[in-house]
Each structure stands twice: as C-alpha cells, then as structure tokens.
Amino acid sequence: MALLVSYTIVEPDKGSLNVYWELCKWVLCMSNHTFIGLATAILEDMGVQYGSEKHTHFVGLCKELSQELKDMMGTDGVFLYPTHPTTAPYHNEPLVKPFNFSYTGIINILGLPATHCPLGLGTDGLPIGIQVIGALNQDRHTLAVAVELEKAFGGWVSPSTIL
Template sequence: MPSFFNGIFGHKPSKNVVSNKGQYPIPNNAEQNSFLGIGPMCRRAEDLLPLLKIITAKNAEVLKLDDPVDIKQLKFYYQEHDTGGKCVSAVNPEIKQLLRKLVYHLEKNAKIKPQKVEMKSFARSNAIWIGNMTNGGPRFQEQLSNLQGNISIWFEFLKWFLRLSDHTFIGLCTALVEKMGPEYNSEKHLFWVQQRDEFRRDLIDLLGDDGVFLYPTHPTPAPYHNEPLFKPFNFSYTSIINVLGFPATHCPMGLSSDGLPIGIQVISNHQNDRYCLAVARYIEKAFGGWVPPDIEG
C-alpha cells in the first residue's frame, strides 16, 4: 500500500523469508510472524532484486533469485475486482483499463494469452483477514500500551477528538476491529482459518510452479490524506495476499486522470518471488513505471 500510494515499486516477499528481528510489534507466534513481511520499495523495478537479495540473506538461495526468468514461459491469470466484497469500493474504471491494457500488450507483444478468472473467495478478503488476526498473543490494544496492560479504546477515542490522545485514529480503529473479532481457537476463529487455508490451496492449484496472477493493488487511485478513514476496508486487496503468505509486487503504471498514482500487483506462488520481479521489470519497460507527480505553483 505505501508503494501504491506513492507511485513506486514495492515487493512483499513470501512469508518467513525475511527476518522480522527488531521489528515492532514483536510477532507472538509463528503464524503472526508469517503475516508480518518486510520488503523493498524503490522507484525502479530493477532495484527490487538486489535489495531483496540483501534483506533475505541466506534465503536468497531458497528463492532462487539468481535464476533467469523468461516471462514467455509463465502462465498469466488476472482478475479485475474482488467479485463484490462488502464495505469495499468498486474498482476504479481506470485501474480496470490498466489491467486490460496490460493483457492486450502481453497478447500482442509477448504472444502470451492471460486467462481471466473469477475467484469468489476474494469477496471474503476482509472477513478472512479479521478472522485470522486473532493469534493468542497480546492484542493490538495491549501493544498500544507498550504491553503495560490495556488502553481504554473508547476513552482514547474521546481523547483523540479532543486532540489529547497519543494514538492515531486509524490505530484505535484497528484495535477496535480486532477486539470485535473472534476469540482465539473459538469456533468462528477456526472457521476463518479453514477458509484461509482453502483459499490458499485454490490459489496454489491455480498458479502451480509457473503462474503469476495480476490483480488490483487497491480499488481506487491513491487516496488523499485522511480519505482512507472513510474507506477503511479498501486495504483488503493487499491484506488478503499477506494472510495467504504469497509474494506480491506492486507495479506503478502512471497517474490517473486526477494526477494520482495507479497500478496493479503481480502475485506468484510461495517462494516464486523472482517471477513477480521479472514481470515488474517487463511492466516498467512497457508502461514506464514511476512517474514524477505534477507539482503546481
């Protein structure tokens, strides 16, 4: 999301290939550790690979980052929207058009025939994300108190409106959403874990060992400051990939008619990060990649 909002390239690596040591909040267990991912962000697609090799350290060999990739040997799949997720904005027509332009370019110039799919599980992205955030460790409201007890969420909201709180509005909203989520190991929690695992298997079966998936990074052009407060669940287009543990690369593809960054993400199977990076380089060469914003006055 930061890469999308700033119109630059960014890569979210496969789960567990980049160490989270030193990151805060500290992951409480192996599952939460897999949700937290550190990756490179940069203006040029070609810079993603060397940066990823540095931060993955020994795991660079696991990802086979030095292996050459011929994108003509890859299978391409794409989906234009999440098929109707609740509380999520409809995908902007300009972003849909980007996907169609990319598909057309692949067909005409690379002789690749991307396959359009409609995985309806994407409509449950937010529910799967919320249902899997419960992990048995300290909750977010405890993290906000530096693990010194719990903050009073509603009291902190009151303080925020009076500009007296030490916490951001979105931070408090995150704590509230988590508090409303299912209890760890409850029937509802285990149900959403099962939904996640089934979705993961479906995507693994689709991608195989030679597939990439093209999908919007965000349903709207980069939002203005504070706009996400009114559209808090639009992050589902990236959060679901995080929960599933797949690598994904955001690829900027210019600016919208309003001069705001737009682009798409490239997703591959676990530990096939090199495919995402290779397609990102192709997209940059074909469509220009990062574009400096217009500055008036």
C-alpha cells in the same frame, strides 16, 4: 498461512492502554496513536474470537483460497491483481472507505509475496498500480515481473510538480 497478530496497544513501562481513552485523546489531538491503529484495536475486540466456530470457518476458507491460488500459479507463476479498487486515495480518504484495503489484505492474510508495481496516472491524474502476486517463497518472480511491467507502462509518475 500468516500468523495471527494482536493489535492490543502496549507501551513500554506503561503496559496495556485503554483504547477507548486513547480514542478520546485522539479526538482532542492529544494521542500519540493513529485513528486506524485505535480503530483496529477496538474492532479486534469486537470481531471473531480466536478458536471460535467462526474463526475455524474463516481459517478453512483461507486454506481453500490458498490452495486454489497455489493450483493456479504452480511454483513459478504470478497473479496480477489490483492494489486498490480506485486510483490512489486522497489523504484520510481510507477512513471513510475502510474495506478498500482488502485488495492487499487478502494477500497478506494468505502469506503470499506481493510487489506493488506503479503503472502511471489514471484519468483523474492520480497514481494507479497493480500487485504482482507469487507463489509462496517466490518473491524473486514478483520482483522480476514488476520490473518488466514498470518498464512497459512507464512506472511511477509524479502526480504534481516537485519543487
């Protein structure tokens, strides 16, 4: 299971920052932090608190899912899963669809190795791909399968002319 990481913003020699003040600075293009970083720090404070009943419930669900995937893959299997629910998003599009990250996020939470494999372009001309997910500590399997998939499907293709 992956370790819990805090998203509190700390800068050297300044200590913790006021995230809400940084958000105001971001609106005025004066912050050194990204919107996603600031939003994550704010949501962390509003979310499930470590050690709470809800937290314990979610940890239990993660353990169940982890066991289910372990039983399915064994020690040398892989699981193919979309990287994203759509073709590659346009710049800043994830800001209005923040939960599309869950396709990769759930695998990160479970602490499993995953390799993104580009498969070419979708019908809208934007890149598409898939995750190759492996059993714990079996990164070599995800990489080997990704290499073969990339060969079979043509791999990365530029969506536009590169000058």
